[in-house]
Amino acid sequence: MIARWHLGRxxxxxxxIRPFVIGAMLATELAACxxxxxxxxxxxxxxxxxxxxxxxxxxxxxxxLNVRADDDPAAPAMLGEYSESGGVxxxxxxxxxxxxxxxxxxxxxNQSTIEATFAEPxxxxxxxxxxxHLYPSTDEWPENTLKMYLExxxxxxxxxxxxxxxxxxxxxxxxxxxxxxxxxxxxxGSGTRLTVLFDPGRIKRGLVDNRDSGPPLIAGxxxxxxxxxxxxxxxxxxxxxxxxxxxxVTDAVRDVVHVKRWKVDAPRAGDSDLVVTFDRxxxxxxxxxxxxxxxxxxxxxxxxRVTDEETVWRFTPDVGWAPGDYFIAVDGVLEDLAGNRPGKxxxxxxxxxxxxxxxxxxxxxxxxxxxA
Amino acid sequence: xxxxxxxxxxxxxxxxxxxLSATAAPGAEAKLQSAGALAFAPGGVLLxxxxxxxxxxxxxxxxxxxxxxxxxxIADLSGKIAAMLGTTTDQVAVNDAIVNPLSGSVYISxxxxxxxxxNPVIMxxxxxxxxxxxxxxxxKRSSVTLSDAPAPDARNARGQSIRQEAITDLxxxxxxxxxxxxxxxxxSSSMRTFAYPFTGGAKGASIEMYHGxxxxxxxxxPVRTFMxxxxxxxxxxxxxYTCTPLVKIPLEQFKPGAKIKAxxxxxxxxxxxxxxxxxxxxxxxxxxxxxxxxxxxMKLDAAKLETYRHIDMxxxxxxxxxxxxxxxxxxxxQLDKVDETSAVIVVADANKQISLKTIALP
Numbered sequence: 001m002i003a004r005w006h007l008g009r010x011x012x013x014x015x016x017i018r019p020f021v022i023g024a025m026l027a028t029e030l031a032a033c034x035x036x037x038x039x040x041x042x043x044x045x046x047x048x049x050x051x052x053x054x055x056x057x058x059x060x061x062x063x064x065l066n067v068r069a070d071d072d073p074a075a076p077a078m079l080g081e082y083s084e085s086g087g088v089x090x091x092x093x094x095x096x097x098x099x100x101x102x103x104x105x106x107x108x109x110n111q112s113t114i115e116a117t118f119a120e121p122x123x124x125x126x127x128x129x130x131x132x133h134l135y136p137s138t139d140e141w142p143e144n145t146l147k148m149y150l151e152x153x154x155x156x157x158x159x160x161x162x163x164x165x166x167x168x169x170x171x172x173x174x175x176x177x178x179x180x181x182x183x184x185x186x187x188x189g190s191g192t193r194l195t196v197l198f199d200p201g202r203i204k205r206g207l208v209d210n211r212d213s214g215p216p217l218i219a220g221x222x223x224x225x226x227x228x229x230x231x232x233x234x235x236x237x238x239x240x241x242x243x244x245x246x247x248x249v250t251d252a253v254r255d256v257v258h259v260k261r262w263k264v265d266a267p268r269a270g271d272s273d274l275v276v277t278f279d280r281x282x283x284x285x286x287x288x289x290x291x292x293x294x295x296x297x298x299x300x301x302x303x304x305r306v307t308d309e310e311t312v313w314r315f316t317p318d319v320g321w322a323p324g325d326y327f328i329a330v331d332g333v334l335e336d337l338a339g340n341r342p343g344k345x346x347x348x349x350x351x352x353x354x355x356x357x358x359x360x361x362x363x364x365x366x367x368x369x370x371x372a
Numbered sequence: 373x374x375x376x377x378x379x380x381x382x383x384x385x386x387x388x389x390x391x392l393s394a395t396a397a398p399g400a401e402a403k404l405q406s407a408g409a410l411a412f413a414p415g416g417v418l419l420x421x422x423x424x425x426x427x428x429x430x431x432x433x434x435x436x437x438x439x440x441x442x443x444x445x446i447a448d449l450s451g452k453i454a455a456m457l458g459t460t461t462d463q464v465a466v467n468d469a470i471v472n473p474l475s476g477s478v479y480i481s482x483x484x485x486x487x488x489x490x491n492p493v494i495m496x497x498x499x500x501x502x503x504x505x506x507x508x509x510x511x512k513r514s515s516v517t518l519s520d521a522p523a524p525d526a527r528n529a530r531g532q533s534i535r536q537e538a539i540t541d542l543x544x545x546x547x548x549x550x551x552x553x554x555x556x557x558x559x560s561s562s563m564r565t566f567a568y569p570f571t572g573g574a575k576g577a578s579i580e581m582y583h584g585x586x587x588x589x590x591x592x593x594p595v596r597t598f599m600x601x602x603x604x605x606x607x608x609x610x611x612x613y614t615c616t617p618l619v620k621i622p623l624e625q626f627k628p629g630a631k632i633k634a635x636x637x638x639x640x641x642x643x644x645x646x647x648x649x650x651x652x653x654x655x656x657x658x659x660x661x662x663x664x665x666x667x668x669x670m671k672l673d674a675a676k677l678e679t680y681r682h683i684d685m686x687x688x689x690x691x692x693x694x695x696x697x698x699x700x701x702x703x704x705x706q707l708d709k710v711d712e713t714s715a716v717i718v719v720a721d722a723n724k725q726i727s728l729k730t731i732a733l734p
Contacts, residue, residue, distance in 0.1 A: 070455045079456045079505050094505070095484060095491060098459040146559055157486035159465055177643055180614050181665070182596075184408060184423060184538040186556035191488030195556040200591065200614070234487025236463075285557045289535065333558040346559070347591045 038109045042118035047091040049107040052084065065089050066106045069097065071117070078103070099123040129154040129233040131243035132192075134225060135284040136337050138309040139245075143217040144252040146339035146346065147197045149284055150227065155191035155234035164231035165196060167216060168224045175223070178216030191234055195285075217249045253280065253338045256345055259330055259363045266367040267321050274315040274367070276328065281310040283335040290331035293317070295324065323371035330363040402429045402515035404508050407481035407492035410468045411542040411549075413568055418472070418479055418506070419549055420494065421539035428542065428549060430568060432512040435496070439475040442499035443730035444716060449480075450726045452503060453495060457484045465490075466726055469718045471708045478708075478716050478728065479506065497728060516570040518551070537562075544568070545600040545607060545623065552595035552611070561592040563609075565626055580631045593634075597646050601660075604678040612646035612662070618693065620677060637680040638692035641667050648707045650715060652733050661698075661707060661715070661733065669701040671734055698734050709733075 038051030049065045057063050061082035068075050079094035089107075097103060100122025107114045135149040150165070162181040166174050179196050186195035198216050217223060227243040261279035274293065284306060293300040293315055302317040332342055339346035343360040405425035413419055416436040420429045446452060454464045465483040472479060478497040483490040494506040518537055535557040543550040551564045563579045580592065598611035600623065607623040611634065619634035626632075640646070645665040651674060652659055658674035672695040683692050705726075706718035715733055720726050 068455065069458050070451075075455045076452050076503060077456070078458050093458050094456075095458050098463060101458060101460065103458075155488045158483075158490070159486055181645065182538060182540070182554060182614070183647075184540065184554075186536070186538055186554065187488070188536060188556060189424060189488065193556075197559070200559070232486075234485075234489065283557070285535070289557065333560070335558055339559045 038107060038112070038114055040105050040107050040114060040116040042103060042105070042116070045093070045096055047093075047103065047105050047118075049089040049091075049105070049109070050087065051109055052087045052089050053110075056084065061089055061091075064108045065091055067091050067093070068104045068106075069101055071102070071104050073106075125235050125237040127229075127237045127240040129156070129237065130240050131227050134243070134245055136281055136310060137284070138281050140248045140250045141217065142251060142253040142338050143215055143219045143249050144254070144338040144346070145198060145217060146200070146335070146337065147195055147283070148225070150194045150196060152192045152194075152233070156187070156194070157232040157234055157236070158185050158187060158191070160231055161185050161194055161196070164228040166226040166228070168226055170222045175216050193285075215252075217247075219249050219251045222246055222248050253336060253340060254345060254347075256340055257282070257334060257336050257342045259342050259360075259365065262365070264328065264365060264367055267369055269321050269323050269369055269371065271316070271320040274317075274328070276313040276315075277308075278311050278313070280336055282306075283337065284310050286334050287313055290334040292329050292331075294327045294329050300326070321369045323369050325366060325368050328365040328367065330360075330365070332361045332363070400512075400514060402427065402513055404429055404492045406483065406490070407494055408467045409539050409542040410470045410479055410481050411544050412470060412472055412474075412479075413544045413549070416472060416474050417568075418494070419542050419544060419568075420481065420492075420508070421542050421551065422492070423536060423539045423553075424488075426518045426537065427515045428518070428539075428551060428566065429508070429513055429515045430549075430570065431494075431506070431508050433472070433479075433496075433506060434511070435472055435477060436474045439477050440499035441476070442501075443714070444478055444497050444499055444501050444728060445730060446497055446501045446503070446728040448725055449718070449728045453480070453482055453493075456495075456503060456505070457482075457491075457493060459484055466718060469706045469708065469716065469728065471710050471716055476710060480728075501728075514570045516549075516566050518553070518564065540595060541597045543598060543600055543609075548626075550598070550600075550609065550626070552598055554594045554614075559592055559594075561594040563595060563598075563626070565628075578629065579626055597648050599649055599651060601651050601674070601677075604676075608677075610649070610651075610660070610677075612640075612649065614645060617683070618646075618662075618672075635680075636683040636692070637677060638672065638695075639683055640664070640670065640695070647705055650707050650709045652709055652715075653712055654733060659733075660693075662695075663701075663704040663707050663717075667697065669698045669704050669707075670695040671698055701731070701734075 041048045047067050061084060062077060065082065067078045067080065069078050081092045083090050100120065102117055102119035105116045130153045131150055132153045133151040162179065167178045168174055178198055180199050187193065224244050224246045229239040229242045231239050258279045263277040265275040267274050287306045287310055288304055291313055293302065300317055302315050305314045307314060330342060335341055342363050404420060404422055406422050407420050408423050409421035411419040413430065416433045418431045418433050420431065422429055450464045450466055451461045454461045457464065463485055465486065467481040467483060469478055469480045476499055480495040480497065482493040482495055484493055485491060494508055495503050496506050497503050535555050537553040537555050539551060539553045541552045547567055549566045549568050553562055561580060593613045595611045596614045598609050601608055601610045603620055608620045609623060610618060610620050612618050617636045618638040618640060619636050621632055621634045644667045647663040647665060649660055649662040652661065660672040660674045662670045662672065664670060672693050677693065680692055703720040704717045705720060707715055709715050710730065713733055714730055717729050717731055718726060719729055
């Protein structure tokens with residue numbers, strides 16, 4: 001771990017800088033000059049100050065051994081744990097120092113002060129991460145599209161989304177604030193999928209933002225979604241390339257999801273897929289999560305794929321189909337691209353009693369796998 | 373194949389719970405996976421919103437004695453925290469800062485790192501501005517799982533992707549922890565309440581928030597920030613939605629399964645997001661101070677909030693509770709009250725350098 005080593009004797013007023021390459025050399029030299037020679041070593045992720053004698057200092061070990069991540073002597077000390085054994089004070093940083101970060105250690109011992117700086121070169125970072133997919137997959141988005149998902153090929157850094165995603169209109173103008181810029185950013189646990197909400201204030205009818213700024217997407221006016229390659233992944237490397245995709249914007253979808261209009265191709269006995277064709281493209285994540293298969297009240301294990309631009313749902317059971325009766329269970333949280341749900345529109349016109357419905361909590365579609 | 377659809381009630385029992393777990397147990401060994409929104413419960417109990425872990429962690433800080441009266445000032449807060457955590461300023465995110473009402477110390481939630489492996493850290497600044505780490509793992513704590521936010525790396529039996537809930541704000545009133553959140557999948561607006569101390573098996577009550585938008589449209593409305601506030605002597609939740617209207621909801625309406633259509637008492641202007649708010653009294657008058665993403669810090673006249681009628685007409689720009697913008701406060705992202713005359717703010721300067729400051733309440 002030792003790459004560079006500066007040793008100074010502040011008390012004597014002389015500063016000597018002696019570069020060492022590896023800890024083994026240092027240990028050899030120290031053995032040669034005697035064990036009591038005060039010294040500072042950084043190896044295996046800990047700072048060791050050797051040559052302490054006498055009782056523990058009244059103000060704690062941090063009063064004699066100070067380790068900073070900043071060369072400003074006024075900077076706060078790094079957090080970490082101290083211990084002492086046989087005249088060696090060991091400082092274990094609270095977190096492994098970031099790659100390339102220089103550590104500055106000061107050791108007050110025997111009426112003198114020795115200082116050391118330990119640094120290793122920053123790791124080279126390579127731009128390899130890309131935007132792997134943008135959902136919705138279809139190139140036709142309704143103008144009241146509520147959200148999109150950006151999937152990256154590797155985990156990303158949080159906190160940079162809103163300066164790196166743009167929606168550009170067909171005149172090359174950037175649409176101002178089309179998204180709800182939530183500081184927390186809606187990442188999944190792996191840091192590879194970001195949920196981006198179009199500003200509901202501009203989609204919902206009757207709101208100031210909708211009237212003044214208009215919807216971010218307007219039917220008949222193509223837009224291009226652009227992702228700036230300076231967006232950093234979790235390693236700190238920028239994206240390997242810019243991403244852009246042009247979308248045709250179609251009329252708003254203001255209708256509930258009609259589960260009754262879905263087409264169900266029940267499997268024949270055996271290992272063929274159960275295939276459901278939706279009445280429209282649905283939200284990618286929810287189509288995967290909110291639809292399941294049950295038999296006798298239990299969930300059936302299997303593999304789900306959402307294909308054909310999120311219009312087809314395919315289920316392959318872990319174990320081949322047994323003849324009998326099954327249900328496809330559709331959770332009421334399912335949404336289409338505009339946030340409409342089974343039985344419930346995204347923005348309900350309260351003056352129309354037909355719209356003031358409750359979303360179905362669960363809709364069940366029965367099907368039968370025939371016997372051989 | 374012609375579809376036959378059964379209603380949920382007709383097939384009750386035919387379908388097992390689909391996908392969403394509903395567990396909640398006091399987690400004495402709770403491991404913090406991220407640290408976001410913060411709030412204090414009585415007795416120096418720090419509530420930490422952990423979006424990645426899908427939980428609220430309550431930590432008994434033991435920090436209950438008044439700790440001086442200095443005005444805490446920390447310039448380059450991120451830089452100092454980065455130095456203490458052995459990293460660079462650009463790898464530190466300051467997520468929330470609140471004042472412990474008992475001690476006056478400021479608690480700060482931090483992410484060390486920006487990727488999914490970032491380490492959560494809670495820092496405490498005493499009144500002299502000295503920063504120390506609050507070692508959550510060494511303190512007595514309990515936790516409650518958000519009912520439908522499983523562990524981050526969890527894949528259910530079918531290998532499906534897992535939703536997460538970004539916790540946008542936390543509060544505590546009358547023995548209840550209030551949690552506002554926003555899902556990364558369905559567009560829902562849930563506020564949950566949990567009795568504290570957390571009890572095993574207790575499921576948080578989920579409340580759906582609707583925005584009865586001007587005129588005739590009604591949609592789910594995620595809450596960005598909220599606080600509890602007495603309106604005409606009754607506890608209310610004052611909440612700001614992601615698209616700025618300020619609403620009030622009597623606390624008594626927060627019942628499990630309730631669907632709440634709140635009363636919009638102010639429209640504070642478009643292209644703006646509310647970030648944080650506090651209430652205070654000055655010269656015998658009630659005010660609310662609200663930090664915003666685009667419209668600066670607003671000082672609202674909070675007198676007689678009960679007299680504002682629901683704004684149900686489209687309005688040109690702003691309406692309802694009157695406010696003035698405090699020009700001297702720029703770049704404020706967090707606010708919390710120290711006492712009736714001063715507040716702590718987190719403020720970013722033009723170079724995005726973040727500082728912690730104490731201000732006199734305007």
